[in-house]
Amino acid sequence: MNVIARAPKRPISSYLHLHPKAGLRALLALPLAWLVGVYIISLLLLLVTAFWFTDPYTSKVRPGFTLDNFVSIFTVPAYFATSARTLGIALAVTGVCALFAVPLGIFMAKIAQPWVRNLLAVAITLPLWAGYLVKLLAMRLTFTEQGLFNWLLEPLGFSGPGFGIPVIILTLAYLWFPYMALPVFTAIVLLPPNLFDASADLGAKGWPTVFRMVLPLITPAIIAGSVFTFSLSLGDYLAARFVGGKTQMIGSIIASNINLNPPVAAAFSMVPIAFVVMYLMVARRAGSLERM
Amino acid sequence: MLRFSKTSRIGLMAIVGVVLVFMYAPLTVLVLNAFNERQIASWPIQEFSLKWWVIAFESEPIRAALLNSVTVATAAMLIAMVLGSLVAFALSRYDFFGKSTVNLLIVLPIALPGVVTGVAFSNTYSNFLTPAGFQIGYFGMIVAHSTFCIVMVFNNVFARLKRMNPSLQEASMDLGQGLWGTFRLVTLPQFRTAFAAGALLAFALSFDEVVVTIFTAPPGVDTVPLWILKEMARPNQASVVNVVATVVILLSLIPVYISQRLSRTENEK
Numbered sequence: 001m002n003v004i005a006r007a008p009k010r011p012i013s014s015y016l017h018l019h020p021k022a023g024l025r026a027l028l029a030l031p032l033a034w035l036v037g038v039y040i041i042s043l044l045l046l047l048v049t050a051f052w053f054t055d056p057y058t059s060k061v062r063p064g065f066t067l068d069n070f071v072s073i074f075t076v077p078a079y080f081a082t083s084a085r086t087l088g089i090a091l092a093v094t095g096v097c098a099l100f101a102v103p104l105g106i107f108m109a110k111i112a113q114p115w116v117r118n119l120l121a122v123a124i125t126l127p128l129w130a131g132y133l134v135k136l137l138a139m140r141l142t143f144t145e146q147g148l149f150n151w152l153l154e155p156l157g158f159s160g161p162g163f164g165i166p167v168i169i170l171t172l173a174y175l176w177f178p179y180m181a182l183p184v185f186t187a188i189v190l191l192p193p194n195l196f197d198a199s200a201d202l203g204a205k206g207w208p209t210v211f212r213m214v215l216p217l218i219t220p221a222i223i224a225g226s227v228f229t230f231s232l233s234l235g236d237y238l239a240a241r242f243v244g245g246k247t248q249m250i251g252s253i254i255a256s257n258i259n260l261n262p263p264v265a266a267a268f269s270m271v272p273i274a275f276v277v278m279y280l281m282v283a284r285r286a287g288s289l290e291r292m
Numbered sequence: 293m294l295r296f297s298k299t300s301r302i303g304l305m306a307i308v309g310v311v312l313v314f315m316y317a318p319l320t321v322l323v324l325n326a327f328n329e330r331q332i333a334s335w336p337i338q339e340f341s342l343k344w345w346v347i348a349f350e351s352e353p354i355r356a357a358l359l360n361s362v363t364v365a366t367a368a369m370l371i372a373m374v375l376g377s378l379v380a381f382a383l384s385r386y387d388f389f390g391k392s393t394v395n396l397l398i399v400l401p402i403a404l405p406g407v408v409t410g411v412a413f414s415n416t417y418s419n420f421l422t423p424a425g426f427q428i429g430y431f432g433m434i435v436a437h438s439t440f441c442i443v444m445v446f447n448n449v450f451a452r453l454k455r456m457n458p459s460l461q462e463a464s465m466d467l468g469q470g471l472w473g474t475f476r477l478v479t480l481p482q483f484r485t486a487f488a489a490g491a492l493l494a495f496a497l498s499f500d501e502v503v504v505t506i507f508t509a510p511p512g513v514d515t516v517p518l519w520i521l522k523e524m525a526r527p528n529q530a531s532v533v534n535v536v537a538t539v540v541i542l543l544s545l546i547p548v549y550i551s552q553r554l555s556r557t558e559n560e561k
Contacts, residue, residue, distance in 0.1 A: 010470040017465070020386070027382035028394070031375040031442070035397050039439050042412040049415050061419050103307040110294040111301060120308070127315050129548045131500045133517045134537040137524060138318035141325055141333045141534075148321050148335045174314065181311075196294050206296035227403060235405015238503065242524060251407040251503075258411050258507065262419055269408045276404055280396070 043273075050266035061262050069267035079253065083271055086250040089169055090233035090275075094226045096173040097180035101225065102218075104181055106210060109188040110196075121185070128178040133238070139171040140242050163245040171243050172233045179232070180225035187221030188214065220286045227283050231276045319541070326534040333531060348535040357519040364505075364515060365498040368437035372494040375438070376445025377487060384453035401440035409440065410507030417508070429510045436508040437501060441494035448490030448555075452483045489551035496547045500540075516540060 016023045053066050073079050104124075108117050127135065142148045143163065150159055161167060191214065199209040237251025250271055257265035296304070321335060329339035348354055379398060383391060401409055413436045417428050428435070456479075464474040502517035509518060516536065523533040 013465070013470040016471065024382055024386045024388060027378050027385075031379040031382075032394070032397075034371075034375055035401075035439070035442070038435060039401060039409075039412075040397070042416040043408075045420055046408075046412040046415050049419060100307060100311050103304050104311055106294070107304045107308050111296070111304065120312075123312060124315070126545070126548075127319065129496055129500075129544045130319060130541045131517070131537070131544050133500075133502050133520050133524075134322065134540050135318065137520065137533065137537050138322040140524070141321050141335075142318040144333070146334050148317065151335050174318070177311075177315070200295065206294060206300055209294055231403055231405060235407045235503075237407060238521075251405065254407050254411055255506075258414060262415055265411055266415060269411050272405045272408055280403065284392075 046266045046269055049263055050270060052263045052266075054261045054263055059260070066263075069263045070270075072264065073267060073271060078248075079268075082248050082253055083250055085165075085247070086234060086272075087275065089165065089172070089249065090230050092169045093172040093176065093233040094180075094229045096169060097177050097229045098184075098222055098226065100173075100177065101180040101184040102210075102215070102222070105185040105188045105218075106214065108185050109191075124178050124181050124185075132175065135175055136171065136238060136242055139167070139174060143167050143170075143243060163243050165244070165247055168239050168244045168247060168249075171239045172236060173229075175236075175239070176229040176232050179228035180222070183221040183225045184218060187218040191217060223283050223286050227276075227279060230279055231272070234272045234275055322534055323538050323541070325531060326538040328531050328534070331530050333534060344530070344532045344535045348532050348539075351532070353514065354516075354519060354536060357514040357516045360513055361499055361515040361517075364433055364437055365495045367434045368441045368498040369491050369495040371434070371438035372441035372445045373487065373491050376442045376490060376494070377449045379442070380446050380449035380453055384450055385458075398443050398446050402443055406501070406503030407507075409436065410504040413504070414507035430513065432510070433505060433508045433513070433515075436504050437498040440501070440504065441498055444494040444497055445487070445490035448486045448493070448551075449483055452486035456482050485554040489554040492547035492551040492554075496544050500544060 016026075049061070050069055051065050051067070052061055052063050053068065054060070055062050073083065104120075108120050112120065140147075143150075145162075153159055195213060195217075196209065199213050204212065235251050237249050237255055240247050240249040240252055250268060254265045254268045257268065324337055325333040325335075326344060327340045327342065328334065328337045329341035329343070376398075379394065383394065413432065417432050421428055460478050460482075461474050464478045469477065500517065502521060505515055505518055506521070509515065514522070517540075520533055520536055520540075523530070523536075
C-alpha cells in the first residue's frame, strides 16, 4: 500500500473526511467564540458586578464583595413587591395568551376552510413584525383618555380602566400573542387525524375530545409558547412606562439603576434570569425546546 | 373528525373575531392618527391632513435615525449570516456532546429579557471596557444586535439543512469535488433561499429592536425606535410619531414578505 505515501490531491477535504471532529470544531469555533466570549462573558461580568458596590461619595462602581445588593431585593419592600407584581403580570399574560391561542388554534386547524385557515395564519403572523414600539404606541393611543376604547364604552356609560396593571397585561398579551398562537396552531395541525376519529368513535363529543385528548397532547407546544410570553413579559419595562401609569416592573428598577447604581441593576437582572432559567428547565423536561 | 355543536362553533368564531379585532384595531387607530390634523392623537379623528407626513420627510433627525438603523441592521445581519449558518451546519451534520447546550446558547439572547441582555452589554462596555481604556462606541450596538440575530439565520438554515439529502454531498465528493466545490455546486443552491430568508428576518429583528439598543447605543446616536421612544416620552407627543410608526410598519413588512416568498417558492419545488 503506497496510498499513505502519495500526497492527497485535496489535502483539506481528505483530512476532514478522515477527521470528522475537526470539521465540527472548525464550524463551531467562530460562533461559540462569539456567543461565549461576548454574550456569556457579559452575563458573567454582570453577575460579578452584582457583588460590587457603588461608592456613595464619588458614585463610582468599586470592585469588592458584598451581598447587600441581593439582600436588598428581599428586604426593601418596594423591590420585593415589584418582583412579585412582575411575576404576577407575566403569568397573567401567559394565561391570557394561552386562553385565546387554544380556541383560535382549534378553529383554524379543525373548523376553518383551508383559505380561511391560511388567511388567519397570515393575520396572526403579520403583527409580529409590525415593531414592538409601534404596537406599544398603538395600544397607548387605543387606551388613552380620549382613545378608541373609552369612546366605545362611553355610550354604555362605562369608562376604561385607565393606564395601570390591566392595560399592561392586555398590552403585553397583544405584543406576544403570536409567539403562543403559532406553536399551538402548528401542534394542533400536526395531531394525527385518526386520533380524532378514535375519540369520536369512542363517543366523545367536541369539548371532551379537546380537554382529554387535544390539550394533553399540545401541552409541550403551549409551554414552548409560554417561554416567550413569560420571559418577554418578565423583562419588559416599556409597557409599564407607557401604559402602566405609575406601575413599576423589575425592568423599571434595572433600567433606572443601570447608570446610578450598576451593582443594584446587576443584582436585579438576576431575578428575571433566575425565573427564565427555571422556566426553560421545565420546558426542556417537557421536550418543548425543539418546538421553539 | 372533531365535531362541535352549533353554539360551540359560534362561540369559537366569536373568540377568533375578538382576537382579530384586538390585534388590528390598535394598529388601525395608529395608522389613521398619522393623518390626524391635530397635534395630539385623538379618537374619533375630526379632520384629516397630510401635514405630518411633510414634516416627517423633511426632518433631519428622522433621516439620521433611519440611516443609523439601516447601518446597524445591515452589519448585524452580515455577522449573523456567517455565525448562524456555521452553527446550523455544525448542528445539522454532527452529533456531539453538549449539542442541546449549544442550541440553548443560540436561543438564550432572545429568550432572556431584552433588558438583561442590554444591561449585560452596557455593564461590560462601561464598567469593564471603558476603565480598561477601550471605547467600543457605535460598534457596541452592532455587537449586541448581532448576538440576538444569530438565532434567526440559524433557525432558517438549520430547518433547510435538516431536509436536505446528505447523500448528494457524498456523491459529489465521490465524484471528485472537494469541500469548496461541493459547497458551491451542491449545498449552496439548496439552502441559499433559506439563508436569504433568515438574513432578512435578522435584519427586521435588528431594525425593530429597542430595549437592547437603549442600553448599547452611544450617547447622541438614535435609531428609529430610539427616536420614536424619545418622542413618546414627551408630554405633548406630536402626530409626527404616528407617521414614522406607520412607515416602520410598512418597512418591516417588506423583508418579512420577501422572506416568506423565498421560503414558499423553495417548498413548492
